[in-house]
Amino acid sequence: MRIKRITTIFLLFLSMHIFGKESNGNIYWIQLNTKAGTPFSVDRPENFLSERSIERRNRQSIAIDSTDLPVNPALIDSLKSLGFNAINTSKWMNGVLATLNNGLIIDSLPYPSFVSFYELRKGTPLKSVSTKFEDIDSLTESYYGSSTDQVTMLNGQIMHNYSKGEGVHIAVIDAGFLNADKYDAFDSLFLQNRVLGTFDFVNPGNNVYNEYHHGTAVLSTMAANLPGAIIGTAPEASYWLLRSEDVSSEYPVEEDYWIFATEFADSVGCDVVNTSLGYTVFNDSTFNHNYGQFTGDSLRISKAANLAVDKGMVMICSAGNDGGTTWKHIAAPAEAKNVLAVAAVSNTRNIAGFSSRGFEGALVPKPDVAAMGSGSTIISSDGNVSQSSGTSFSGPILAGMAACLVKLYPEKKASEIIQMIRQAGHLYPNHSNEYGYGIPNFNLYIEDTTNTVSLIINDEQLKIFPNPFSSEIKITNSEQFSSVDIQTSQGKNIYSTKISDGNTSINLSFLPKGFYVATLKGNNSIKTIKLLKN
DSSP, X not given: OOOOOOOGGGHHHHHOOOOOTTBOSOEEEEEEOOOTTOSOOTTOGGGTSOHHXXXXXXXXXXXXXXXXXXXXXXXXXXXXXXXXXXEEEETTXXXXXXXXXXXXXXXGSOOOTTEEEEEEEEOSOOOOOSOSSOOOOOOOXXXXXXXXXXXXXXXXXXXXXXXXXXXXXEEEEESOOTTTTTOGGGHHHHHTTOEEEEEESSSTTOOGGGSOSHHHHHHHHHHOEEXXXXXXXXXXXXXXXXXXXXXXXXXXXXXXXXXXXXXXXXXXXXXXXXXXXXBSOOSSGGGOOOGGGOSSSSSHHHHHHHHHHHTTOEEEEEOOXXXXXXXXXXXXXXXXXXXXXXXEEOTTSOBOTTSOBOOTTOSSOOOOEEEEOSSEEEEOTTSSEEEEOSHHHHHHHHHHHXXXXXXXXXXXXXXXXXXXXXXXXXTTTOOBTTTBTOOBOGGGGOBOTTSOBOEEOTTSSEEEEOSSBSSEEEEEEOSSOOEEEXXXXXXXXXXXXXXXXXXXXXXXXXXXXXEEEEEEEOSSXXXXXXXXXX
């Protein structure tokens, strides 16, 4: 068993204790309304954030503020004196998750003024709902083996010539990583010490490698490295493996565990977070979320997801597998406005029937993009290369590519990386409730060996570069096209010119930054290409 040392920054997590013997099994959220008197200060972030987390904020010009300060320990002590046993705390939400000593009635306690409200998050256990994860079984030769389709659909095979995610830290928040430390597909991951650590927020101190296999399958779409069989989309990235999901039941407390895991990912300096979890209904229907709560920033878990992006992490969320149900819509936290919600398509680029749809007339259009989630190649629970389906896999496939992009553009903010991916969708600027902005083409942002950025059209008769561009583009043409129109993303024509054989240079320095469409015309063909001016 591989054991990672946990630094002193996380002693706060370890000091929380779960389920005293006197607890009746109920779990409560206590919302606090102040951090006054805290011993922590934004001027000394090294006391509660890792050096890497601070550096990430500095690089993205993100200020450390009061939301970063841990919950005041004195307030936790006051709650303990009332009979509460803290499980964990959320600094972003300024709340405490706790059990209550037996014999005490929560409605009768003399609450101090710093408590805004309390709410039940998990009651006396009920019988579990059926499986939470849709695994729909249904296998190209080459370096990528069976994973070829899911990588090449995003032009990942081109991206991997420039970045495989090396040096990028990814947090995977899931239900467990059964035997991930034993399977050949992850040998290089462990031999190179790129599993940075693990933490179980459901049962602190527990071994995540003994828990549910879902996270192992998710991890494999990013980190697997078995040439000729399966290659993940970020095979050289480093990973934190975090468990927030209890597969034995479904209660809102798991959203709270997820928040703790996300704050942990921030504290250790992660660049990308992948989560294949989503929440709409629970074992006890009185907890169910209703349609009106899905506004992009109303639910607490969605607020935390939005904050994660604000803190500089690229947050990738699976859209959900409810497309074929009466609910059919995106789950939380994928509905959060700042995150990248990923729908699922087949290898023929058709939307999967199970992929959750966006909300009609929503102010925040979801999903954001799509990737292959029907018939995805994974490492199964027995350690073998297999296939399974669900947005659980389209999300991490996309997350691995996002990590590669972070490596190429380290100066970009997380929100900018997310927007770049949206704008790389094949439907952009148009959006649908099934595909979002479409399937991203990561080739759009590739740097070639001459430090220009190129987009090569398949027939080799046309090359436009650099793309993105700052002032001038060049078109290499061999007789096929005679003119080009430059249009805004809304379709307004703003520039037209003739192009000749060989190289044509076009000065577009007068254009503001943003996305444009180049429409090239010839006697027998028309080609449209998206351009980005930065």
